[in-house]
Amino acid sequence: NHSSSIHKKLMGIPHILVLPFPAQGHVNPLMHLSKRLVQHGFKITFLNTDFNHKRVVSATNEHVNLEGPRMRLISIPDGLGPEDDRNDLASLCVAMLRTMPSLVERVIEDINGLDDDASEKISGIIADVNMSWALEIADKLGIKGAVLCPSAAAISAMQESIPKLIQDGILDSNGLPVKNRKFQILPGMPIMDTADIPWCIGDSTSMKIIFDYVVRLVQWSHLTDWRLCNTTSDLEPEALSLCPKILPIGPLMESDDNLRSLGQFWEEDLSCLSWLDQQPPCSVIYIAFGSFTVFDPLQFKELALGLELTNKSFLWVVREDIDTKGNTKTAYPDEFQGTRGKIVKWAPQQKVLRHPATACFISHCGWNSTVEGLSNGVPFLCWPYFADQVFDKSYICDVWKVGLGFDLDEKGLISRWEIKKKVDQLLGDDNIRGRSQKLKGMIVNNTLEGGQSYENFNKFVEWLKE
Numbered sequence: 310n311h312s313s314s315i316h317k318k319l320m321g322i323p324h325i326l327v328l329p330f331p332a333q334g335h336v337n338p339l340m341h342l343s344k345r346l347v348q349h350g351f352k353i354t355f356l357n358t359d360f361n362h363k364r365v366v367s368a369t370n371e372h373v374n375l376e377g378p379r380m381r382l383i384s385i386p387d388g389l390g391p392e393d394d395r396n397d398l399a400s401l402c403v404a405m406l407r408t409m410p411s412l413v414e415r416v417i418e419d420i421n422g423l424d425d426d427a428s429e430k431i432s433g434i435i436a437d438v439n440m441s442w443a444l445e446i447a448d449k450l451g452i453k454g455a456v457l458c459p460s461a462a463a464i465s466a467m468q469e470s471i472p473k474l475i476q477d478g479i480l481d482s483n484g485l486p487v488k489n490r491k492f493q494i495l496p497g498m499p500i501m502d503t504a505d506i507p508w509c510i511g512d513s514t515s516m517k518i519i520f521d522y523v524v525r526l527v528q529w530s531h532l533t534d535w536r537l538c539n540t541t542s543d544l545e546p547e548a549l550s551l552c553p554k555i556l557p558i559g560p561l562m563e564s565d566d567n568l569r570s571l572g573q574f575w576e577e578d579l580s581c582l583s584w585l586d587q588q589p590p591c592s593v594i595y596i597a598f599g600s601f602t603v604f605d606p607l608q609f610k611e612l613a614l615g616l617e618l619t620n621k622s623f624l625w626v627v628r629e630d631i632d633t634k635g636n637t638k639t640a641y642p643d644e645f646q647g648t649r650g651k652i653v654k655w656a657p658q659q660k661v662l663r664h665p666a667t668a669c670f671i672s673h674c675g676w677n678s679t680v681e682g683l684s685n686g687v688p689f690l691c692w693p694y695f696a697d698q699v700f701d702k703s704y705i706c707d708v709w710k711v712g713l714g715f716d717l718d719e720k721g722l723i724s725r726w727e728i729k730k731k732v733d734q735l736l737g738d739d740n741i742r743g744r745s746q747k748l749k750g751m752i753v754n755n756t757l758e759g760g761q762s763y764e765n766f767n768k769f770v771e772w773l774k775e
């Protein structure tokens with residue numbers, strides 16, 4: 310009727326600013342969340358850093374409508390120079406905090422000051438929890454603020470427990486890990502070594518900078534009641550009981566609407582999907598290490614020869630920057646034929662994991678890769694490097710028991726024989742396969758009507774629309 314249509318017009322289309330941390334593993338879940346909000350009638354302005362925005366635009370071909378009426382990609386500087394190393398987390402965090410808050414505020418003021426059409430005004434910010442300083446801006450401007458944690462809820466639980474970790478002598482008063490101590494946040498959660506605390510990265514100076522940033526993130530994140538997490542209640546009951554304010558809304562996965570996913574830093578090589586179509590069900594090893602792990606040349610060779618030794622088909626993602634010198638092509642050993650395999654620079658990973666030909670996943674255990682593998686019932690061979698990956702590996706191998714780890718040889722490498730042995734062991738283990746399938750069912754149920762993630766997401770949407 311007339312009055313409700315006027316009311317609707319006055320309410321306008323809710324317009325949300327989405328702010329990911331500048332890394333592929335953070336842009337992806339925030340992009341999936343954004344697309345779901347678009348399906349629920351929202352307009353999204355997705356704010357990348359200039360550096361990543363350029364990569365997204367150049368990796369995306371004309372098939373994708375980058376600037377749809379409901380989804381707009383924009384960018385601002387991250388505060389680093391063009392040649393600075395963006396994998397240096399400490400410098401990145403310092404530069405961002407110095408530069409970005411005032412720019413984000415200006416972006417919102419500019420958009421909201423553009424015209425007087427209420428439908429265009431930004432009424433809320435959803436920030437990556439690693440950018441939760443943006444909640445102060447939301448507060449200041451009187452708009453809504455929420456955060457998304459793109460890692461396990463356990464990582465937030467661990468960060469919330471920092472005062473206790475210091476009290477228990479796990480961290481010293483500067484936040485540095487005390488060597489060779491084991492700890493467990495709660496029974497049922499992985500037992501960890503202090504060397505593997507997710508935010509303890511780099512030398513002690515970097516660690517201190519990142520620690521201070523994390524402590525502030527925890528404080529900022531309390532500015533909102535809406536702390537979402539890409540997890541589910543079956544995966545992390547203990548962590549979620551420790552932090553009842555964290556709302557699981559996972560798994561955040563791509564919707565099936567686009568041929569290519571939006572927000573990728575590299576162009577996806579779709580030819581691997583037709584290659585997978587030609588492989589028998591459950592026959593292919595998929596190998597990928599996320600967006601910023603780099604390989605030691607000796608280890609790279611050992612992996613190549615290990616894959617050869619398995620005598621199985623494999624799909625291997627070798628990013629152009631997988632070694633620091635960018636010369637992996639020359640690093641394939643002479644004995645490596647690769648005839649049973651397909652190598653791509655960047656895969657449409659979720660589609661690969663969904664594909665019936667995929668048998669197992671050799672993964673660095675980034676949280677997105679973990680959730681994507683679990684949601685498709687694909688068992689893991691875990692090859693973690695740093696950050697939260699070691700913790701995720703413990704979840705996979707020790708808590709959910711849907712994967713195996715690798716042992717190092719006397720040279721500190723994962724040898725070709727170890728790779729063959731673990732592939733055979735994993736693929737021959739019906740219990741692991743059974744548990745993977747069962748977990749997949751439980752995870753997917755969360756997203757169906759009545760499931761906890763479904764209900765939490767809907768409550769969140771209602772609040773955003775209020």
Ligand code: UDX
Nearest residue numbers: 334337460597599600601626655656658675676677678
């Ligand atoms: C980082 C951290 O390592 C991770 O632990 C943290 O939780 C999030 O940020 P990254 O190392 O890139 O992420 O790994 P991951 O979390 O697995 O994210 C990689 C993303 O890239 C996944 O969504 C995956 O689907 C995608 N991907 C990877 C591709 O689309 N194609 C590829 O070839 C490889």
